[in-house]
Amino acid sequence: MSPNIIINEEKCVGCRICQLWCSYIHKKVFIPSEAYIQVKNVYDLNPKISFLDGCTNCGQCVEYCLYGALTLKEVED
Amino acid sequence: MEWNGYTGNILNVDLTRNKISIIKENLEDIKQFIGGIGINCKLAAELIKPGIDPLSEENVIIIGTGPMVGTITPGASRVVGISKFPASGAIANSCGSMSFGFHLKQAGFDHVIISGKAEKAVYLEILDDHVELCNATDIWGKDIVETTDRLWKKHDGSCGVIAIGQAGENLVKGALTLIDKTSTFGRGGLGAIMGSKKLKAIVSKGTKGVSIADPKEFNKLYKKLIERIRNYPHRKSWIDLGMLRSLPIGMLLSMKGQKKKARQCSDRVYLKKLKKRRIACPSCPMADKDILEIKEGKYDGLIHYTSSVINPFMMMTLDSLNTYDETINAFDLINRYGLDSLTITTLFQFLNDMNDKGILSKSDMGFEWKCDYNTLIKLIEMIAFRKGFGDILAEGWKKLADMNETMATEMLVVKGLDVVFEPRLLRLGTMEFEQVVNPKGAHVASGGSPTYVSSGGSMERFKTHFRRMGIPELAFNKIFTPPRKEMGINVGRLTRYSEDWYTVLTSTGICARAQMNRFWSLESITAFYNAITGFDLIQEDLRKAAERVWNLLKIMNMKEGFSRKDDKFPKEWFKPLKFGDNELNFQDFYGSTTITTEIANQLLDDYYDERGWDKINGQPTLEKIKELKLEKYL
Ligand code: SF4
Ligand code: SF4
Numbered sequence A: 001m002s003p004n005i006i007i008n009e010e011k012c013v014g015c016r017i018c019q020l021w022c023s024y025i026h027k028k029v030f031i032p033s034e035a036y037i038q039v040k041n042v043y044d045l046n047p048k049i050s051f052l053d054g055c056t057n058c059g060q061c062v063e064y065c066l067y068g069a070l071t072l073k074e075v076e077d
Numbered sequence B: 001m002e003w004n005g006y007t008g009n010i011l012n013v014d015l016t017r018n019k020i021s022i023i024k025e026n027l028e029d030i031k032q033f034i035g036g037i038g039i040n041c042k043l044a045a046e047l048i049k050p051g052i053d054p055l056s057e058e059n060v061i062i063i064g065t066g067p068m069v070g071t072i073t074p075g076a077s078r079v080v081g082i083s084k085f086p087a088s089g090a091i092a093n094s095c096g097s098m099s100f101g102f103h104l105k106q107a108g109f110d111h112v113i114i115s116g117k118a119e120k121a122v123y124l125e126i127l128d129d130h131v132e133l134c135n136a137t138d139i140w141g142k143d144i145v146e147t148t149d150r151l152w153k154k155h156d157g158s159c160g161v162i163a164i165g166q167a168g169e170n171l172v173k174g175a176l177t178l179i180d181k182t183s184t185f186g187r188g189g190l191g192a193i194m195g196s197k198k199l200k201a202i203v204s205k206g207t208k209g210v211s212i213a214d215p216k217e218f219n220k221l222y223k224k225l226i227e228r229i230r231n232y233p234h235r236k237s238w239i240d241l242g243m244l245r246s247l248p249i250g251m252l253l254s255m256k257g258q259k260k261k262a263r264q265c266s267d268r269v270y271l272k273k274l275k276k277r278r279i280a281c282p283s284c285p286m287a288d289k290d291i292l293e294i295k296e297g298k299y300d301g302l303i304h305y306t307s308s309v310i311n312p313f314m315m316m317t318l319d320s321l322n323t324y325d326e327t328i329n330a331f332d333l334i335n336r337y338g339l340d341s342l343t344i345t346t347l348f349q350f351l352n353d354m355n356d357k358g359i360l361s362k363s364d365m366g367f368e369w370k371c372d373y374n375t376l377i378k379l380i381e382m383i384a385f386r387k388g389f390g391d392i393l394a395e396g397w398k399k400l401a402d403m404n405e406t407m408a409t410e411m412l413v414v415k416g417l418d419v420v421f422e423p424r425l426l427r428l429g430t431m432e433f434e435q436v437v438n439p440k441g442a443h444v445a446s447g448g449s450p451t452y453v454s455s456g457g458s459m460e461r462f463k464t465h466f467r468r469m470g471i472p473e474l475a476f477n478k479i480f481t482p483p484r485k486e487m488g489i490n491v492g493r494l495t496r497y498s499e500d501w502y503t504v505l506t507s508t509g510i511c512a513r514a515q516m517n518r519f520w521s522l523e524s525i526t527a528f529y530n531a532i533t534g535f536d537l538i539q540e541d542l543r544k545a546a547e548r549v550w551n552l553l554k555i556m557n558m559k560e561g562f563s564r565k566d567d568k569f570p571k572e573w574f575k576p577l578k579f580g581d582n583e584l585n586f587q588d589f590y591g592s593t594t595i596t597t598e599i600a601n602q603l604l605d606d607y608y609d610e611r612g613w614d615k616i617n618g619q620p621t622l623e624k625i626k627e628l629k630l631e632k633y634l
Helices: A017-027 A060-064 B027-033 B035-047 B100-106 B144-154 B190-196 B215-230 B235-245 B249-255 B259-264 B267-274 B310-317 B324-337 B341-356 B373-384 B397-403 B405-410 B430-437 B459-468 B473-479 B491-508 B522-533 B539-559 B597-611 B622-627
Strands: A005-007 A037-040 A048-051 A070-072 B009-014 B019-024 B060-065 B079-084 B091-096 B111-115 B122-127 B130-135 B160-163 B177-179 B183-185 B199-205 B275-279 B289-293 B303-306 B577-579 B582-584
Touching: A017 A037, A017 A060, A060 A070, B009 B130, B019 B130, B027 B035, B027 B539, B035 B060, B035 B079, B035 B091, B035 B111, B035 B491, B035 B539, B060 B100, B060 B190, B079 B100, B079 B190, B091 B183, B091 B539, B100 B160, B100 B199, B111 B122, B111 B199, B144 B160, B144 B177, B144 B199, B144 B324, B177 B190, B190 B199, B215 B522, B235 B267, B235 B310, B249 B259, B249 B310, B259 B267, B267 B275, B267 B324, B303 B310, B303 B324, B310 B324, B310 B341, B324 B341, B324 B373, B341 B373, B341 B405, B397 B405, B430 B491, B430 B597, B459 B473, B473 B491, B473 B597, B491 B522, B491 B539, B491 B597, B522 B539, B539 B622
Parallel strands: B009 B111, B122 B199
Antiparallel strands: A005 A070, A037 A048, B009 B019, B060 B079, B060 B111, B079 B091, B122 B130, B160 B177, B160 B199, B177 B183, B275 B289, B289 B303, B577 B582
């Protein structure tokens, strides 16, 4: 559960870059099945993005999603 | 040993014996041949016996991916298939994308060998270590879309699927397959080969991961490259329009004087009426695949997946198609059956011309020919199900050529495959020229080169691209020396390097489409390759491996009887093409010279010379074969 990331599934193209990058920085292997972000039904009309327990809120998936499907929530003071 | 990038495993599936085994890869082979197309070729040379019938049990299909696939390397998701193709009788390769290669790597395999023939319809399921031939009797007879949807559903929408349609099942010689119901894979008959083996589909799904050798170096390289891509000024318009950005079909139709029709395939129609969702191959920052939806009229609600909207739009050059929705519907049918839209388009036009000239008539075809939508749909059905005259057409161009001398000379075909790019319309760049020399027959993928990237460009721009592709500086002068000075570029010589560059991309797994390959150079590919695999290769090693692979492909086809006599420019190219009110001639890349048969032959001589091949028979010389250490494949 990432409380800090806003998901916009309409913009998702199913490239899995977020999953690849998350697994790589946290597990040192390109293993999207073990990423803390999961994109299901990648090529469906309606893909589903979710965050798993263990997500550190590092924001790296947001940084590398080049399609605007993930954005960071504004931090309130 | 520990494998990085590569998994080190080849899956070996014998359909006849229902036997599945794993072959361990050999490091020396990988250094000589490199990845997807390379190891595929080596395996094909060992496993496909010369002279076999492509649709017999003896034929073998080899599907492979490269060491970068399954990682985050931008645009690395390609998969290559090699087999003996029924449309041409050549041993050839074909490429596709989407998620099959990604999942295959994640499941722990670099290549799959499929041999023999199943007794009953099956599909192959590769789920990590669980590999099984499953009963496919309930999906046999279904189209590609339904087959893929069912298999996706079985695996939670997360697996790669290569499937055939009814055309493949019915052994239509030009039948292809689709990957994830989107990417065409196997023009020239891979669908028919799978059909002959009673193999309906292949599913891959993996959860094992792909490791890399040098994460520190990889991070540095990746971050630098992805920032360049992110900041590419045209990225947004590529993502908005996809391939439509590079080939505005509407402009072609306007040139032909068909303004009303041009509006039917405009950017506006695409964006406002058709575009449903943009999808990408795994790791791709330049997403260009389309999910389309028709939102009005007779076909309201039709959802269609395609590797680009330009594929259906290209069909609008047919006089039988006038509206975008009829076009998408016809194209959808072609895809579902697993036919080749390029071949159907060329064939329809050809049959129309032959009917106009009185060379074909109702007595040959069994029905009254009309240049309209209904006839097109009827033709598609007749071919896919081999009904009536469709049974002859399903046998391919060669069968049609045998029927009549005029048809044989007027068809735009090389080695049994129809020409994709018409040089009288687009002039003679490497893509057009490569259709003549490609061992597979008329095929364009391996001819992509600076003649496209810097269309009409200056010599300096060419040089920048030559360096990017790793063309040795020593070759520049010869490439700038064409048969006639005013031609500027010698496309014969340059094609050799386009093929090598394409082979490097296809070995490592990187997409060859212009919008992706433009970010890569032989230098950056070598750096990524070393960081991923832990090898210590130099650029020349990769280029040499590419040359080795292309020569091996040629050697295999020498044994099938192919030689210079088959590298034939279609005769029609030397006559003017009527295009609307215009007459277009066969011209060089700069439009400064009309290409005569003499110039065309000189370009062929130059191509063979640049390859170090014999000009008389158009085959690798013994010297070249020894230099590349390929003697054992002779
Ligand atoms: S969320 Fe972004 S990075 Fe992840 S699959 Fe969707 S588009 Fe790609
Ligand atoms: S925020 Fe960090 S840990 Fe969480 S899914 Fe994104 S990359 Fe993974």
